[in-house]
Amino acid sequence: MGRLLAQKSGRYFLDADALIESAQGRAIASIFNEEGEAYFRELERESARWMAECVRGSIISTGGGMPLVVERLHDIGVVVYLKLPFEKILERISPEERAKRPLFHDLAEAKRLFERREKIYEAQAQITVDADRPAGEIVEKIMSSDGTLRQGHHASKV
């Protein structure tokens, strides 16, 4: 969704998980296995500080835990919550994809985690979009909720 929104709004797209992986030279699953979750969360906080200071005019997708570990996500930019019930999320993720997500191995535990997080996602977001609809519609909703996205911002400093 972030990539599509970036294309439609003429911006660059950044994936916070991919930033951490490239800085570390290893996959998130390896960071969790080799260093533990607390270490990964510190890397997330560090990447958030960098993004707040240095990234402008871009679309960023955060990891699912970032809204919990970064107190004011809005310091980075406008926060969009793509809202979907747990069961629908599950339908969209293949077993191979789940295997890459350390906190998605145990389904019951993942559901509990999701239920605890939902309130925080709502509280951190400036825009909440029902994501149970086609991708094009989601992007339209986001763009009509944030007028600045229509302007196009490659390499902009605002």
Ligand SMILES: Nc1ncnc2c1ncn2[C@@H]1O[C@H](COP(=O)(O)OP(=O)(O)OP(=O)(O)O)[C@@H](O)[C@H]1O
């Ligand atoms: N609006 C949609 N309708 C149907 N399927 C969708 C929609 N949006 C995404 N999907 C599908 O859901 C799956 C997961 O999507 P995606 O990888 O974009 O999730 P994500 O939020 O980026 O996950 P993460 O940030 O945790 O990696 C993909 O197979 C994708 O094609």
Ligand SMILES: O=C(O)C1=C[C@@H](O)[C@@H](O)[C@H](O)C1
């Ligand atoms: O929801 C989470 O806590 C996570 C989501 C992924 O995007 C990764 O950031 C990592 O697997 C942790």
